[in-house]
Amino acid sequence: MTLRSLLLTASAALTLPLALGACGSKEGEAPSSAPAVAGSAVETAATSPAATVQTAANPPSVTREFRDWTATCDNTNHCVAFGSAHENMGFVLVSLAPGPEARPVVHMGGWGLEDGEGDVYAVIDGRRYAGENTKMDEEGDVIAFKTPSPQLLHDLGNGSFMALKRGDEQMKVSLGGAAAAFLWIDERQGRLNTPTALIRRGDRPAAEVPAGPAAPRVRVAAAVAQTGLVQDDLSPALLAHPKVKECLAETRRGERFEPNVEVFRLAADKLLWAVPCGEGAYNFNQTYFITPADGTAPQPVVFPTAQGSEQDLVNSRYDPKTRTLFAFGKGRGIGDCGRMGTWAWTGERFALLDEKAMPSCTAIPQDLWPTTWRATT
Template structure:
């Protein structure tokens, strides 16, 4: 059964084709805005609190020439590279544990004028997977059980292109082998039959088991009747952070758009305060107060790479007790960062985070995970 926060990710993915059709042409060369959460200057505390006691490995992203690799706190790993002009991508995903096997996705925009299916060509060898449409101009090829030859060529090939008929997009393989090797080391696969790049005779059973995801317990849902209807309480208006936000977003005597209020418990309110806006990114800060709006406490949200007191394009859903944020790297939504937090009754705990640092037409459902938990 799909959990509520995963339903929110699906909803965001469903909206992507509409944004692509409207925005792709004029925004392809636009510089990205900051994602929803920026990593701290120091990596000393770059993990969720649960990871700091050794229970879970930290989420790490590394760059290897033209390729990037990310492994989350449960050792789910993804390596990806981009096609020319950032119009396409190649992505290799590998879950942790002895039974996991890699999955390969490729695709992008710009091959719609060719005839037939999109396929990959590496050093003259053709690889055809399952084709599907990303939108009216984009295609994705999936290799659910990629051959050893395909993985070998991705790691060791010299020339790769995505092709459809006479149309083609070149893909750099520079750094792919190093990214694969780093994932093999991270997951304990070196020298095993399941390694991405450096296979050996050791059996799959020698690969370490996947780390268990941290568990988060949701608070009980509470009625939302009787919420404040006016603007911020005097105590909130006097808070330094609210004054900072008000100076940036105030129109007349009120915020625009209006503040949102939800009930977390009979004696706790959650306030969402607008705190900046751009072309497609709208920033919010959140406070918890008693039912009378006094003694506001600014919420500091945990992320995979630190903590943050400002979220982007966010909203709390009292039915699921989850808060979703999506900071877009550009308006079409093919890069940026997504996060989902759950209210436990005492705090907001990070449930899921995904980040795509490169704007290369990767569909949101394929973005690398940087944090995952279970409820």
Template sequence: MTLNGLSRGVALSALVLSALSIAGCGDKDAAKVPAATQVASPSAPAAAAPVLQIRPETKIFRDWSATCGNDGTCWAFGFAPEFAAGWVRISLAPGPNAQPQILFGYWPDGEAKGAGPLSLTIDGRAYPAVLGAASDAETPIGEIREGARAALDAMAQGKVMIIRGASTQEVSLHGAAAALLWIDEKQGRLDTPTALIRRGDRPAALVPIAPSLPTVTPAPAVDQAAFGDQNQRLPAALRARTEVGDCLKESAMPAVSDMVMSARLDARTELWAVPCGSGAYNVTHNWYLTGPGGRDPRPAMLAGSEGPGSDPVMQDNATVNGAYDPKTRTLSAFAKARGIGDCGAAQTWAWTGQGFTLTQESVMGQCAGVPSDLWPVTWRTR
């Protein structure tokens, strides 16, 4: 299943992902890398460690995807063919001392007996794994703690990779080398001993360190008497807006039309959520800021990591499965691309007193059984 075939409500979540995606290419890109940076002469004075300059980005390499977040952490994912539930995740923090982590997961055949030892087999060679902390009885997750670098070398050059446990699941290696090389380039590791794939003799000290994260300070908590997500009625000024009326028509069923939410943000500002359609497992809301009593409504801008206006179709004030938590002053959304929630987009914004600021965003564009807490984090803040 892909994001392109979803219902209207689900399509809104796909648009969040498309704003982050960039058209990809295959392993042929492995040869297209910048020349190595020159190393300063021994007589040059010692320089401070360079700071990584990076922006959130996702790129597709055949059957693999690679994502880097604003903090410099990058992930490469390989997936089982034909949308089967199987995946391999390689993650690497920025900086010269970071070490790669390899996780993998699958859904065992329902008739399989016993858990069985977990391993990745690449071209016939087994790389044993331990059971990861995020595992459960139905969806084991393995972690390769010994020989991770050897496993990466095998992935980059291999032809067949199989997850082995209670049953087996093949994961494609088409695009693995290009995805790993792209991460080396994004993190400034090319031709250093720290590189995932193209290692060399450039000093590790030249690998940039993590950038400073943006700081977001939520506004003080305020009393929520008479506000909440139960028995709320939209103020007259908000109902009078044309697009709000259109949303209410889309949400004609009482189970959806009654899903009005509200909150007091401060003495002068209220927050209102208008239900605007639903699918099998997604409910869309449009959010508005108003004065006291719902006066002077205006859309609440909810920018993604690409900034406001990056998506020409989805409104900047729309969420899928959104909710506001007055205790933390955060608005969250979890757009599912299918019902089990193994793909889509998750975002959180904090109310600062001036507006809502994005504090975290994670995305997963392939429906392959990856738990949401293991998705790539494209944006994070302090």
């Protein structure tokens, strides 16, 4: 089966009932902690992740929808706006860092044009735009415009018809909402009426565009030796914990599901336990506990996210060498949508280092996903 066929047959499975894997749903369907904004746009504002040093200058991470386009700005004001092609087979994405020196970068592409000849290019209201072509995989293509022309940005924000083409093949792209998404980013970054604005340019000096706020800093604890660990065996205290009993009922693989339990040493007197807690076709849930070295008194780990906090993670793995834990909840099996995050152990708790989210399953490569949280170490 080709990727194109896989995309079309998977279109009905776009939602995932896990915080790190939501995909294909409107922001207005988010939990009540994500307030809706009146009008055609919907906004989700993120809270400050616990255990991350947060300054008053850091704005919340926010995602808004504008008709067929979505825009995200993270806590350092790095912003991305994107729209999708017909049948979610492709995308157009505009990214813009904060500050007066930043310039936008445009990427376009997707699957579905593999039967055409030549390079992929864009057509907006009859004007042709050819960028740097790269292969996303054996069928997908990405066009990069690292220094997009003012005309391209103008047409993206004001055009009436756009298509991605290769030879006789084409995919239509909706520009409905692009102008509003660009305007929102210009307002968020303070670049309205300057030559650096995405859509509302003017004569205000670019030097007046404020620099982006510094990312909060996380202090990562030093690594410790992973010695003297009893693998694949939950302690009696953990087995008696109500959450573990719940997970055991959902993921029973024998009496204790030991082959799927992992334990790591956080300190000489502190252990981290990873317990399986549900699974699907391509998503495997884990819940985490911290105990003393003897496995008593288990405390569930709560992981801060850009939108709040979570206890259950998806497709997660702790690396004791780097003291970081990574999770990736997929919106569908090919991994072109969902949410991923990395946390660092500070010696006291897990702090969020970075998070990316792609709410629409539109073939956007993971390295282009909008960042919803970033920190430094």
